[in-house]
Amino acid sequence: MKIKLLSIVTAIIIAVLVISAAVTFTLQDRMAYKRFLVKVDLPAAVGISEEEILANYNALIDYNSVFFRGPLVFPTLPMSEAGQIHFEEVKNIFSGLQIALIVSVILTALLAAFLFRKRRHWFLALGGILTLAIPAAVVGLMAAVGWDRFFVLFHELFFNNDFWVFDASTDPVIMILPDAFFLNCLVRIVFAIVVSGILLIVCPYLLKRISREG
Secondary structure (H helix, E strand, O other): OHHHHHHHHHHHHHHHHHHHHHHHHHHOOHHHHHHHHHHOOHHHHHOOOHHHHHHHHHHHHHHOOOOOOOOOOOOOOOOOHHHHHHHHHHHHHHHHHHHHHHHHHHHHHHHHHHHHHOOOOHHHHHHHHHHHHHHHHHHHHHHHHOHHHHHHHHHHHHOOOOOOOOOOOOOHHHHHOOHHHHHHHHHHHHHHHHHHHHHHHHHHHHHHHHHHHO
8 A cells, every 4th residue: 555655656746757847948948949039030020139139038047047046137138127026936936846856856766766676667657647637738728718818827827916918118028038939838848748748658568578578
């Protein structure tokens, strides 16, 4: 009974690990933003040079690291008090995800090692199933309400104010963070989670087969 409960707990932690890793690494992927910037010709659209866009974007990414200390300062763009408050709230969310990733990696390593010694592998498949449930719910909701409404619902869920509704005249950073970029991030996050979930589900069967052949 204890092993079964431990397997369920480990599966839940693995789901947290996969989801937090997918979100963290996607949002920290500066090269992906640069490819997006070039693809949509963002400098021409907003009237800011590529170098200036990347400098301000990198400042935002640096700020959202759990290890960063200090206020957010954009190299060339102004920021309103409401914008500063919003980015502080965003940093809290991202920091929470990064802490969840670090903790879940450590716990998964310890618990999985113990369960492997007990020759219990099914927790991997359960972790994969739980992992797949999240993107399934997200995609289902997005299909039901549409991307624009989903984007609004997301912010209404995670923020208790409307500071995320930026005015480009006071917070021009919003011009270099278009909705299309966030949609691109969401697609990549869902893809990473789905692939990871499938691999986790397949893993126990592969391990069992290897064990038999060995």
